Amino acid sequence: MLAACSNDSNNDDVTGPPSDAVTIDLSKDSGVLNYAYALEQLEAAYYSKVVAGISSSQLSASEQVVITDIRNHEVIHRDFLATALGSAKIPNLSVDFSSVNFANRVSILKTAKVFEDIGVSAYNGSGKFLKDLNNLLVAGKIVSVEARHAAAIRDLLNPGSRDFAGDDVVEPLSGLDQATEPGLVLGGLSNFVKTPIRLVS
Structure with a gap:
């Protein structure tokens, strides 16, 4: 996934995005x-x-039940955003999960942890751009x-630990979850999303 931010779309020195971007x-x-729809896809x-x-x-x-519930939620989120966006929604993205061993429990859960942690920080980092309170x-x-x-995923990986809200995601002094800028989020997911995405603001 390619990510770039620009405030000047008329700069002749800026190379345009690929045709499929x-x-x-x-x-x-x-x-x-x-942006949220891309994450939910x-x-x-x-x-x-x-x-x-x-x-x-x-x-x-029991883990299968949890994963299936999460799947159901993510599909609902994706479809809700698609409906809300209507004709303004972006196309379906090309994804690549070839790095995941779907026959291995740890590989599945560690990848899920990446997606969920990034997803939370992505929403936290993009909320400031929304103008409509609804x-x-x-x-x-x-x-x-x-x-x-x-x-839930963190608890499956390390049951009974404090990892569910570890210091790597919840800042110890503020007690607040992390917020990540959109460009960094897309960069962190570039191994999984192959459709080039260009951010402008």
Whole structure:
């Protein structure tokens, strides 16, 4: 996934995005929602693939229930945002999960941890761009569910520990979850999303 930010689309020295690139304009609420839609597309695709092969995944019966519930939530989030955006929604993204061993429990859960942790910090980092309070309210409701997913996955990886809200995601002094700028989020997911995405603001 390619990510670039620009405030000047008329600069002749700036090379344009590839012809198959998706442009997301964070100066508009529709752009911020499309950014969220891109994240939900990735998560829904990932968990759907996990669930499709769950019988050979080494996940326990109780873990399979958790993963299936998360899949259902991510699909709902994806479809909700697609409906809300209507004709303004970005196309379906090309994803690549070839680095994941779907027959290995740890590989599945560690990848899920990456997606959930990044997802929470992505929503936290993009909420400031929303202008419509109704959209901000919806984003807040979605990120609260994503945070529950993140805590659940972390607990599956290290049961009974304090990792569910570890210092790597919750800042010890403020007690607040991390917020990551969109460009950094997309860079962190570049191994999984192959459709080039260009951010403008």
